[in-house]
Amino acid sequence: MTADAPVAPTAPPALGSPEWGGFDPARTRGRGLRDLRRSFMTAARLGWQTEANWTDPILFFIYSVAKPLSTTLIFVVMIEVIGGASTREFRGFVVVGTALWAFVIAGIAGLAWAVLDDRERYRMLKYVVVSPSDFLTVLLGRGVARIAVGGMGAAITLSVGVLALGVPLDAGRIDWPLLLPVMLGGLVTIVAVGILLAAVCIQTRQESWSYPEAAAGALFLVTGAVFPLSVLPAPVQVVGWLTPLTWWIEGVRLAVFPAGPSGIGGTGSAFAAFTGRVRPEPHEIVVALLGTGVLVTLAAIVGFRVSLHRAKDRGLLDQTTGS
Numbered sequence: 487m488t489a490d491a492p493v494a495p496t497a498p499p500a501l502g503s504p505e506w507g508g509f510d511p512a513r514t515r516g517r518g519l520r521d522l523r524r525s526f527m528t529a530a531r532l533g534w535q536t537e538a539n540w541t542d543p544i545l546f547f548i549y550s551v552a553k554p555l556s557t558t559l560i561f562v563v564m565i566e567v568i569g570g571a572s573t574r575e576f577r578g579f580v581v582v583g584t585a586l587w588a589f590v591i592a593g594i595a596g597l598a599w600a601v602l603d604d605r606e607r608y609r610m611l612k613y614v615v616v617s618p619s620d621f622l623t624v625l626l627g628r629g630v631a632r633i634a635v636g637g638m639g640a641a642i643t644l645s646v647g648v649l650a651l652g653v654p655l656d657a658g659r660i661d662w663p664l665l666l667p668v669m670l671g672g673l674v675t676i677v678a679v680g681i682l683l684a685a686v687c688i689q690t691r692q693e694s695w696s697y698p699e700a701a702a703g704a705l706f707l708v709t710g711a712v713f714p715l716s717v718l719p720a721p722v723q724v725v726g727w728l729t730p731l732t733w734w735i736e737g738v739r740l741a742v743f744p745a746g747p748s749g750i751g752g753t754g755s756a757f758a759a760f761t762g763r764v765r766p767e768p769h770e771i772v773v774a775l776l777g778t779g780v781l782v783t784l785a786a787i788v789g790f791r792v793s794l795h796r797a798k799d800r801g802l803l804d805q806t807t808g809s
Contacts, residue, residue: 522623525619525620525624525627526623526624526626526627527627529624529625529628529630530627531627532627532628533600533627533628533629533630534630534634536603536628537632538635551639551642551643553639554585554587554643555639555643557587558580558581558585558643558647562577562581565577576747577647577651578647578653578655578743579712579739579743579746579747581643581644581647581651582644582647582735582738582742582743583711583749584643585640585643585644585647586640586711586734586735587712588636588639588640588643589633589637589640589672590636590676590705590731591636591699592632592633592634592636592637592639593629593632593636593677593679593680594676594679594680594701594702595632595699595701595702596631596632596633596636596680597626597629597632597677597680597683597684598680598683598686598687598697598698599632599695600625600684601688602687602694606694606806611803611804615798621794622790622791625681626677626681629680633673633676654743655742660742661741661744661768664740664741664768665741665742668734668738668741668771668775671734671772671775671776672734672735672737672738674779674783675778676731678779678782678785679731679782679786681786681789681790682782682785682786682790683697685789685792685794688793688802689793689796689802691802691805707722708722708725708732709726709729709731709732709735710726710732710735710736711735711749713749714747714749714750714755715755715757716751716752716754716758720759723757727757727774728778729778730778730779730782732750733750733771733775733778734775735749736748736749736750736766736771737772737775740765740771741768748764748765748766750765750766751765751766
């Protein structure tokens with residue numbers, strides 16, 4: 487080969503090859519379900535450490551169950567003082583509703599507070615969003631720890647109701663074919679409502695920390711958690727029918743206490759006036775929970791995606807509300 491002979495061009499190194507030496511953008515696309523599972527488990531572990539790592543286990547346990555337990559005792563005492571012995575049947579009604587509401591507070595408020603914690607307390611939300619992990623998967627993992635705390639409070643509340651308050655719980659009379667699907671559907675719905683509220687909190691600019699409890703308080707009124715819907719005006723009762731949490735609580739009550747009072751029906755209720763029956767049947771509860779739950783879940787997924795896109799576009803991921 488002479489000195490002035492042309493040199494054949496060589497192909498550039500392949501993207502991501504050792505010769506290229508740069509970063510491969512394909513790595514950010516993840517590995518499908520495997521990476522989603524890893525992101526979820528990591529976020530769940532982080533959420534639990536955030537919730538429980540600030541104190542010793544005994545103090546954390548007391549803190550976690552004190553609020554739902556005290557709420558139950560307050561309502562039971564109120565019923566006893568106002569109604570006397572004639573309202574003993576409502577003990578189980580109140581205990582079950584309060585125990586289940588611990589899940590609602592933990593799930594709905596917990597997911598929204600996870601977003602606010604990362605955005606305003608730790609200032610890490612924008613970094614989590616731009617990471618390769620799916621942000622919705624990370625948010626669900628963070629919410630698992632809070633729901634677990636709510637589950638502890640619910641279990642303790644129900645146990646105290648049975649052992650100390652004389653709630654007649656008979657495990658042999660529990661309708662398990664009704665309880666299991668209703669409980670599963672209710673927990674999925676709680677997570678969906680929490681995602682929807684988290685989407686709202688991403689957009690808010692003032693007093694964001696008060697929104698989760700405000701939303702939970704509004705749902706507390708129309709779901710029949712500790713009092714039957716029949717005490718409310720008929721239009722408000724109909725609003726309660728459109729809420730999947732109402733059917734979830736009613737289904738669990740019917741499965742655990744088949745002969746107990748109904749939160750949806752009862753004498754003088756809008757349900758009795760509309761159907762001519764004092765309470766819904768088990769299959770009606772499952773269908774209503776499934777129908778309203780699917781609608782809420784779809785709205786939550788779409789609303790969260792739209793809200794996250796808007797937050798990225800308008801720079802809302804690193805703002806602080808000062809509340």
